[in-house]
Amino acid sequence: MRPSGTTAVRERLGGPLAAVRPPGRYQVVQSLKAAAAAALAWALTGWWLAAPMALMAPWAAVALVQGTVYRSLRSAVELLAMMGAGTLLAAGAAALTGDTMTAMLIALPLTVLLGNWAPVGEQGLYAPTTALFVLAYGTYSLPAVGHRLLETGVGAVVGIAVNALVLPPVHSLQVRTLACALPRSCSQLLHDLSEGVVEEYDEARAERWHRAAGELPGRLSDLRAARGRASESFRFNPGHRLRRSTSSPSTDWDGVWALVANRLLTLTLTLWETASEHRGLPRPPDPPLRALGALFAAASEVCARNAAVMERGPDDACLQERAGHLAEARRALADAKEYLHAPGPDAGASLGSLVAGCQALLDDLTPGEDGSALPAAVRTGRT
Known part of the structure; x- marks a missing residue:
């Protein structure tokens, strides 16, 4: 039975109409x-x-x-x-x-x-x-x-x-929203990696991971642009003290997730190359990939806790959970390092690249002494 004309038109317009969002406040x-x-x-x-x-x-x-x-x-x-x-x-x-x-x-x-x-x-x-x-x-x-x-x-x-x-515009809320979205996006990507590397991931799946990692710098750019709008919205604004505003993370927060985004770009590129038939970089053996999968899962939880710290503040329970997941990730990294001397120089090269990237990722995610999400790399100016 063929759909009626009205139904066909509705089906054609369904996609574009679904993408239209109602105007915000x-x-x-x-x-x-x-x-x-x-x-x-x-x-x-x-x-x-x-x-x-x-x-x-x-x-x-x-x-x-x-x-x-x-x-x-x-x-x-x-x-x-x-x-x-x-x-x-x-x-x-x-x-x-x-x-x-x-x-x-x-x-x-x-x-x-x-x-x-x-x-x-x-x-x-x-x-x-x-x-x-x-x-x-x-x-x-x-x-x-x-x-x-x-x-x-x-x-x-x-x-x-x-x-x-009359309700002078203040844009501080958007900065906080975008700042919290960054660790969530990293957490989601790491979760996908944790499930994918323990399976027989193919080139198409690895390419999707790399494309997802490639979107993170754009979100950082959106956050920086939002900071500019927020700063501008307080200039010559006679009523900004009467408007509801939210505290925003420092610009060091952007530096943390710029580092994390770069690590994820490198890691997903290596995984993509190990899955490609046109590259000479072989896939690492299954045992170290399982260890890396556990590392990615724990790192995903660390990013999720960082988002919670930014939203609700550094409560003790959340900080303890983050420290536990970070320790779990480092144990998984140590397990993966045990396989670095496995037979086959090419397989060792691909695994070594992944292990090096993961170690740098965990260093980037290691919080500062004050319980913030600022690692030593940002505090000392290392990029």
């Missing part, structure tokens, strides 16, 4: 603030000032409800410069030619070039679009130009004020 709040700023700017210029082109004010207000108060202030300077330039160039071209089409042919190339050339980022688009609006309305007298510049300024002030005074 931050998106909803910022959208409502932008709408409120636009309405307030329209009311001030359209009703109170009786401006002839009240569109400029709400347009500027919406554009300046940015992700941080600092970004609103910085963007305001750029936006006012671009909208002012677009207004003046359009009015000048129209006054010079007396024809709207000819004025467009003069003003638009200049404003597009200005927007692309000036170091104003996305705000450069407002120069040509403002010129189009000015020419579309068709009033180019000096009072009209002054009104448009005034409307733009009012909209900018309203947008900045609403963003700064």
